[in-house]
Amino acid sequence: MTHRTWLEPLRSRLAASGLTLDDLVGLSGYSKTRLSELLRGKGYYPGWSITYSVVKALDVPPWPLRRLWTAAAREAEKDDKWIKDGIYSVQPLGPENPPVAHRGFKEVMNHPYTAYAKTFLQTDGRAARVVAETFDILWLNWDKATSSSNTPRHAWSLLRAKVMARAETHDGHPDLRAAAMRTEAVAKSVSSDEYLDRITRMAAFFEAVSRLSDDQLDVTVLRFLCHIHEDAVPGIVGLPPVITHSLHHHARGALQDLHPGTETNAHPQE
Structure with missing residues (x-):
């Protein structure tokens, strides 16, 4: 998964650069066969040395790509020594300079x-x-x-x-049951009966939230599970305020339909 994440920017940058694979061979110092394998994502997981040679040739920001390369190497079950040896085999990257x-x-x-x-x-x-x-x-x-x-x-x-x-998913929806348990784990000062009742009600709330449409789910999670102020939500999800307000309104209605008695005025994590 992460391997494709860093390969795609390299492929896009190569296509935009107008360079041919032969050009890349000359700039990187690696054979056409090895570069082709790297860019196709086939065969072995590429070491940092050959990856960095392409990164440098295409003028791709090296720091974010090295982090993604490292994460993908771990997914490919490469051990820490292999990763560190690969990183130390090339010159230091210098300071990070994101835009x-x-x-x-x-x-x-x-x-x-x-x-x-x-x-x-x-x-x-x-x-x-x-x-x-x-x-x-x-x-x-x-x-x-x-x-x-x-x-x-x-x-x-x-x-x-x-x-x-x-x-994790449950019945085809995001599984929020663990979040429900984590939310109520802080309830120390209530009786066992009241605690179980709160867990039951909280589980019903989270189950209902998980079955909302994508945008309704996002707005509800940000507002009532993450405690993000309603005025900040539009800028986070990239939707106009009138749309997020409408999504919130329809989400409340959907929650009531899915689990009558569900209340979204209170903050469930408090």
Whole structure:
């Protein structure tokens, strides 16, 4: 999965550059056969040395691509020594210099993106990895992201796809049962009967939320599970305020239909 994530920007950059594979051979110092295997994503998982030679030849930002390469190497079951040896075999990359606009976007979106990801992926580590991957992909494709008519929507769609690809499912929907248990785990000062009742009600709420349409689900999760202020939600998901308000309104109606008595005025995590 992550292997394709970093291959696609390389392929796109090669196509846009006008360079031929023969040109890349001359610039990288590697054979046409090995470069062809790398760019097709076939055969062995490529080492960092050959990957970096292509990155450098195509003037691709090396830092985000190296992180994605490292994550994909782990998915390919390469051990830490193999990864580190590959990284140390080439020259240091120097300081990171993401576009200023990308850096600002990351600062604004890091918290809501991470909160959203954790709702579905359960742990801080898994959420942080998906969010970091999203920002690295955005950096690699920043020109494309900013040339779209709606950069926040472009970025949100990317994040959502990454989260849902890793989220557990239940009956064909995102599985939020663990989030329900985690939410009520802090309820220490109630009787066992009241605690079980709260768990039951919370599980019903989360089950109903998981069955909402995609946009309704996102708005509801951000508002009531991540505690994002309603005025901030449109900018996060890249939709006009009137649309997010409508989605919230219809989500409440859908929740009532799915589980009568479901209340979304209260914050379920409090």
